[in-house]
Amino acid sequence: MLGGALAGIRVVEIASDHAASAGKLLAELGAEVVLVEPPGGHPGRRYPPFAEDVPGDDRSLWWWHYQCGKRSIVLDLEDAGGRDGFRELVRHSDLVLEGEPPGRLGGLGIDADRCRAADGRLVWVSVTGYGRETARRDEQFTDLTLQAGGGQMWMTGYDDHRLPPVRWGGDQGFHIGGVWAVIGALVALHGRVRDGAGTLVDVSMHAAANVTTEQGNHHWLVARQEVGRLTCRHAAPVGRPTQETMAVSADGIWVNTGVPGRLPRDYAQLLGWLAELGLADGFAESVWLDIGARREATDYGAVGLDPEVTECLSAARSAMTLIATTLSAREFFEGAQRRGIACGPLYSPDEAMDSVHSRARGFPVRLYYEEVDREVEHPGAPFVLHGAPWSAPRRAPKLGEYQHLAPSARLDPAPPRIGLAHRTSEHVRHEEQKCP
C-alpha cells in the first residue's frame, strides 16, 4: 500500500505566521497535522488577498496557501479548559510544532519540558526568531527584519546604493526557517522510530538566515572579504559589476543570461548561434569567442587575473546579451539551453506555474473550495517521492471545522508497521557501532 512517508504520524501545530510553511510541508509528507487556533481564529485568516476579493474568515488566500492539508481546532490556551484540551491532544500525538515566543508556553504550564516529562517519546519543534537561549531571544521579528539580520538584504539590491537593500519577496526569511524546522522534525522522528526516543528541536530563524548566504559567509570566514550588493546573480566580493547579467528580451521580459560557459564547446555553440541569427558579422568580440573555442577550459577563478580568460568570458556575456535582446524570452531560454548554455527568463510565479515544464510534470494540485464552488490550483510537490507519494492535500481548514475532533481519534489510517522499526542495514550498523 502506498502512503505518504509520514502517514500515521500526528503533529500538533500551534498556529503562527512564521512556522506555517513547516506544518504545511509535514502535512504534504503525509502527517496528520492538527492546527491549534485561538478563539476567533488565527489572524492569518484575515490576511489579504481574498478569494474574489471578498474578505471573510475562510477566504484568505494566505490561509489557503499555508494551511492547506491541515485540520484545525480552536483551543484557548489562556484558559484552563483549553490547556487541558491541548495536553490531551499532545498526549495522543507524536510531534508538537510551535512558534511561540520563548517563555510563553512555560508561563501557561504547557511547555516542552512538561509535555515531554509526560511522554518521553514526544518530539517538540520550537521555531523562534533567535533561538530559545540566545541573548536576542526576546526580540520581535518579521520576515523583513530576519532578512536584514541574515545577510540576504546586504547582498541584494541595485548598483545605485542610494537605494536601500532589497528584501526577497514571498517571505523567504520564514521559508528558510520553516524548511530547517522540517529537517529538524524529520531527524528527530527518525530517532523516534528507531529508538523510541523523543527530542527537543530548537530552531533559530535568525541562524537559519545566517547560513543561507552562498558565498557571503565563507568569503568573510576564510578571507575577511565582504560580499557586495548584487542583482540576480551568484554572490561575489565587492567591486564586481552586478546588473550586467540582466537583459530585456524582444518581448519585454527580463532574462538572466547566466554564467558564461567555460568549456571550448560553449564558445563554439555561441559562435554558431550568432551566425545562425545573422548576428556574427556585427559582433565585435567574435575573436574572443573564437579563442575561447580553441583554448582549454576557461577558469572562473582567473577572471581579472588572466587577461585572456577575462576577455573570453566577457565576450561570451556580451554575445548572450545581444542574442537575448533579439529573441523572445522563451526562444532565448530554449535556444540557449538546447545548446547547453544555462540561462533563464524571470518568469512571474503564475507564468512559471503555467510553463510547459510545470504542466508536463503535473506540478499544480487541484483542491475544491465551496466558497468559490470550484477546484483551485495550488503549487504542488517540490520533489517526487516515487515510493511514498506526496499527499493530495485537503483544503485549508475552515474556522472550527474539526472542533468535534476527539484527541484520541486518528483520522488517517496508520501505515503497515513492522515492529517498531524495520531492521535496515542502517540500524544494524548503528547498533554495531554503539558497542564496538
Add this chain to the structure above:
Amino acid sequence: MDDTSTEPRCPRLRGLRVCDLSGQLAGAGSTRVLAAFGAEVIRVEDPVRQGRWDVTRGIAPFTDERRGIELGGAFNQFNVGKRGVTVNLRDERGKELLRRLIAVSDVVTENFAAGVMERLGFTYDTMREIRPDIVYVSNCGFGHDSPYSGFRTWGPIVQAVSGLSFLSGIAGMPPAGMGLSYMDHQGANFMTVALMAALIHRQRTGEGQWVDMACVDAGLSLTGPGLLDYTVNGRRARTDTVVDSNHSSAPAMAPHNVYPAAGEDAWVSIACRDDRDWRAMADVLDAQWPREDCYATTAGRLGAQDELDGRISAWTATLDRFDAAARLQAAGVPAAAVLTAEDRIEHDRGTLDWGLFPTVTHPAIGSVRVDGLPLHLDEDDWCIERAAPTLGQDNDYVFRDLLGLTEDELAAHREDGVI
C-alpha cells in the same frame, strides 16, 4: 589516531552510509547536514579532472596566496565531515567499484544534469538490483520527466524560471532578484527533507525508493500566496500587480521598509505589524505627526506609505542603525539593522550565542571557521569538527577496509587511473 580515521562524534545518524556523487552547493549542502549528524558520507570524485566537476573545488576564497584544488574555501565549507574517494567512472573497473560501494550503502545521492547517471549505466532499477532497499536521490533543475529535463541550471537560473527573482525589487525598478544562489541552499535543504522522509519510510516499511528532486519545483513552492491570487482571482503578477518587496501588502503592514541610518550605506529595517506596534513606535518617535488621525490605522498608513517612509527616514538618518533598532525593540516593535558579514559573524549575539560558526582544521588550508546548523537538539546534537576531504583522502579506508580490496588490487587501480 589521525583525524581522518576518527568516527563522527554525533551518534544521531550513526550507521547511515551515503554514497555521495553530489557536489556544488545544491547537492553537497544537503549531505553535509547528514555528516554533521554522524552519517558516514562518502563523497565520490573524478580522479581524471581532479574533482573539478564541482566548480567549488579550488576556487576563491583562499586564506593566503596559495592556490590549488585543496585550498578553496567554498569546497571546504560545503563538504565538512565527509569522507572522500576517487573513482573513474569512464572505466569499467571504476563502475564495478561504485557498484560495490552502493551495495554497502543506504543512500545514493547525485545532482548531475538529468541523463548523466543513466549514461553511466546507473539508474534506480540497476541500483535496486545491487541493493533492494536503496534510497536514491537525484537532484537537478527540472527533474527527470520534464521537457526541460536536459536543461542546465544554477541557483540564479532556478530563481529566475521559478518566479522567485521576479518577486524581489523596488517599485519602478527592474527586478533585484536575489544577490546570491538562494535556490542552491533551498535545493539542498529540500533534498535533505526528501531524503530523511524516504529514510523514515524505509524504517517503517523496509522499502527504498527513488526521489526525483527538481529545484525549479522547490522554488515554485516558495513563491507564496500570490500564486493563488492568479489561480483564484485571475490576477497576473506581471500586468496586474506591482512588485515592491520592501513593503508588505499581504499581510498588510505599514510602515514596513528599509530606512537609511547615519553613516555610509547603513540601513535599518522596521515593520509595524499592527496598530499597537505603530502606537509604540509613535512613542519612540516622540513627535506630534505620528499621532495624526490619518496614520491611526493600517489602511491609513498603507495609503500614505510614501509620505510615511519619508518622515521615518528623516528620523532614522540621524541615528546609528543599531541605536534605531534598539530603541524600537525596547518598545516591542520589530526592527533590525541591516548586517554585513562582519557584523553577523563577529559581533552578533544571535549567532555567537548559538555557536553558529564552528572551527575545523583542514590539512592544507589550516584552521578555518565554517557554517554550523541553525537547529540544536537537546540530545545527540550535530557536530562539525572535521574539514572537507582532500581528493581521494579515504581511498584506502573505503576500498580496502570497507570493500575488501587487496593492497595489490589497490595498487593496480592507482596505477591504471581507476581511482
